[in-house]
Amino acid sequence: MIPVIDVFAGPGGLNEGFSSVVTDDGLPAFKTVASIEMEESAVKTLSFRSAVRRCRSSNSITAKKRLESFFHQEIPLEELLSDESFSPFYQSAQTEVHRIELGVDTRPLSDLVIHDALARERSTDWVLIGGPPCQAYSLAGRSRRKNDATFEDDHKHFLYREYLHIIQKHKPTIFVMENVKGLLSSVNKGVKMFDLIRADLEHPTEDLQYTLHSMVVSKTGENLSAEDFLIRAEDYGVPQKRHRIIIVGVRVGAEVSIPEILSPRTSRITVGDAILSLPKLRSSVSRTADPDGSLWKQALDHMKVAARPYKFKKQSGRTLPTRSSAVANFEPKYSEDSLEKYQTFVRPESIKDIPTWNHEARSHMISDLIRYGVLSARSAKEQKSIKVRDLDRHLWPNHKNISGEFVPFEDRFRVQIESSPSTTIVSHIAKDGHYYIHPDPAQMRSLTVREAARLQSFPDDYIFLGNRTQQYTQVGNAVPPLLAQQIGEKILSALRPPNG
Numbered sequence: 001m002i003p004v005i006d007v008f009a010g011p012g013g014l015n016e017g018f019s020s021v022v023t024d025d026g027l028p029a030f031k032t033v034a035s036i037e038m039e040e041s042a043v044k045t046l047s048f049r050s051a052v053r054r055c056r057s058s059n060s061i062t063a064k065k066r067l068e069s070f071f072h073q074e075i076p077l078e079e080l081l082s083d084e085s086f087s088p089f090y091q092s093a094q095t096e097v098h099r100i101e102l103g104v105d106t107r108p109l110s111d112l113v114i115h116d117a118l119a120r121e122r123s124t125d126w127v128l129i130g131g132p133p134c135q136a137y138s139l140a141g142r143s144r145r146k147n148d149a150t151f152e153d154d155h156k157h158f159l160y161r162e163y164l165h166i167i168q169k170h171k172p173t174i175f176v177m178e179n180v181k182g183l184l185s186s187v188n189k190g191v192k193m194f195d196l197i198r199a200d201l202e203h204p205t206e207d208l209q210y211t212l213h214s215m216v217v218s219k220t221g222e223n224l225s226a227e228d229f230l231i232r233a234e235d236y237g238v239p240q241k242r243h244r245i246i247i248v249g250v251r252v253g254a255e256v257s258i259p260e261i262l263s264p265r266t267s268r269i270t271v272g273d274a275i276l277s278l279p280k281l282r283s284s285v286s287r288t289a290d291p292d293g294s295l296w297k298q299a300l301d302h303m304k305v306a307a308r309p310y311k312f313k314k315q316s317g318r319t320l321p322t323r324s325s326a327v328a329n330f331e332p333k334y335s336e337d338s339l340e341k342y343q344t345f346v347r348p349e350s351i352k353d354i355p356t357w358n359h360e361a362r363s364h365m366i367s368d369l370i371r372y373g374v375l376s377a378r379s380a381k382e383q384k385s386i387k388v389r390d391l392d393r394h395l396w397p398n399h400k401n402i403s404g405e406f407v408p409f410e411d412r413f414r415v416q417i418e419s420s421p422s423t424t425i426v427s428h429i430a431k432d433g434h435y436y437i438h439p440d441p442a443q444m445r446s447l448t449v450r451e452a453a454r455l456q457s458f459p460d461d462y463i464f465l466g467n468r469t470q471q472y473t474q475v476g477n478a479v480p481p482l483l484a485q486q487i488g489e490k491i492l493s494a495l496r497p498p499n500g
C-alpha cells in the first residue's frame with residue numbers, strides 16, 4: 001500500500017477518498033499512516049473513522065459484531081470504545097491521528113511524527129495530502145475584514161509555509177494541495193498569493209523541484225494558468241457546486257507518470273437525488289417546549305395557508321418524530337451511471353440497513369418555520385431560490401435585528417433547489433441554517449448534518465463527533481470524498497501504472 005500523510009486533516013474528507021481507492025485486485029491502494037489536525041472534535045471524528053477502517057479490515061468477528069451493534073444504535077459510543085474486542089483498534093488509531101497545531105514551534109514534534117510514520121512503511125513512494133486552512137483567502141473572510149489592519153499579517157496567510165516545510169523536509173513523491181478559490185485573487189502586501197505559493201511549490205529548496213499539475217487541464221509548466229487548477233465538484237458526481245483549487249505536485253526525478261486529468265460525468269447529481277431519501281424530520285421550536293409537536297403543527301397550518309398560491313407537493317409532516325433513527329431508503333433509479341456511483345458511494349450495500357446518524361433537525365423560531373416552508377414551496381414551484389424580499393411583507397424577518405449584518409437580509413435565506421446541485425456547503429453552516437433550507441416545504445427546516453454530509457458525498461456510516469456545531473463545521477470544511485477518490489485513482493495510476 002502507498003503511505004499517505006494527511007495534514008490540516010479536518011474530518012478526513014480527502015483521506016476518506018484516498019482510503020477508498022482500490023487496486024485492480026480490489027485491495028486498498030493507499031494507507032494513511034499519519035493525520036495531523038488541531039481541532040479536538042475533528043480529531044475524534046478522524047480517530048473513530050480510522051478505528052472503523054482497522055476493525056473492518058481485521059479478522060475479529062467479535063469486534064465487527066460490536067461495531068454493527070453500535071451502528072444499529074444498540075450500544076453507545078463509550079461502550080464500543082471500551083469494549084475489549086474493539087478498543088485495540090481505537091488504541092492503534094491513536095498512532096495514526098495526532099492532535100497538533102502545526103506551526104514553527106511544533107515543527108520538531110510534527111517532523112518526528114511524520115518521520116516515524118514513514119519509517120514504519122516499506123514503500124519509498126508516499127503522498128502528502130491536505131491544504132493549509134483557507135479563511136484568510138476566502139472571499140467572504142476577506143470582505144468581512146477589509147478594514148482590519150491586522151488582516152495582512154494574519155498567520156493563516158502563512159500556514160502554507162508549514163505545508164511547504166513538510167515538503168522541504170520529507171520530500172513526498174506526490175503532494176495534493178487543496179485550497180479555496182479565493183486563493184486565486186488573494187494579494188498580500190502587493191504580492192499575489194497564488195504566484196508566491198506556486199513558485200515555492202515548484203522549487204521548495206535549491207535541490208528539490210516539483211512539476212505542478214492540474215487535475216482538469218492537461219497543460220504543464222508555464223502554460224498552466226492559475227484558473228486551470230480550479231475544480232468544479234458538481235462536474236464529477238458531487239451534488240454540490242463547490243469550486244476549489246487542487247494543485248498536484250510530482251517530485252522531479254521520481255519514477256512517476258504524469259497524473260491524468262479527471263473525466264467529467266455526463267450528468268449532474270441533484271439535491272433531490274442526494275437527500276430526499278433520508279428520513280423526514282420535524283424540527284423543535286426554539287426557546288419553547290413542544291413535546292407533542294402541537295406548536296410545530298400550528299406553524300405547518302399557517303405555512304400552508306401562506307403557501308397556498310404555490311401548491312406544494314403532497315406532504316406527510318403531521319406526525320413526524322423530532323429525532324428519527326429510521327433507515328434511509330434510496331429509490332432504485334439507477335439509470336444514470338453517475339447517480340449509481342454516487343448512491344453506492346454514500347450508501348454501499350454493506351450498510352444498507354443501518355439507521356441514519358447525525359440526522360437531527362435544529363430548533364427554529366416559529367416565524368422561521370413558516371418563512372422556510374413558504375420559501376421552499378415557492379422555490380419548488382419556480383425551480384429557483386426565491387428571495388425573502390419577494391414574499392409578502394409580513395413574512396419578512398424583523399429588519400431591526402438584522403440591519404447590522406454583513407450580508408443583506410434578502411440574501412440570508414436560501415432554499416436548496418431539488419433539481420440542481422446545492423450551493424457550496426461552507427463551515428458557516430454551523431452558525432446559520434437560513435442559507436441551507438430543505439427543499440421540502442412540509443419539513444420547514446434547515447439541513448441536518450447528515451444532509452450536508454450527503455451533499456459533500458460522505459458515506460452514511462461516516463460518523464461526525466463533537467457537538468452539533470462542531471459537526472457542521474467539520475462537514476463544511478471537507479473535500480468531498482467522492483471527488484477525492486477520483487483524484488486518488490489518478491494518483492495511483494501515476495505511481496503504479498496499470499501496465500507497469
Ligand SMILES: C[S@@+](CC[C@H](N)C(=O)[O-])C[C@H]1O[C@@H](n2cnc3c(N)ncnc32)[C@H](O)[C@@H]1O
Nearest residue numbers: 008009010011012013014038039101102478479
Ligand atoms: C479546510 S479544513 C481541511 C479539510 C480536509 N482536507 C478534509 O478533506 O476533510 C482545514 C483544517 O485545518 C485545521 N487547522 C487549522 N490550522 C491548523 C494548524 N495550525 N495545525 C493543524 N491544523 C490546523 C482546521 O481545524 C481545519 O480542520
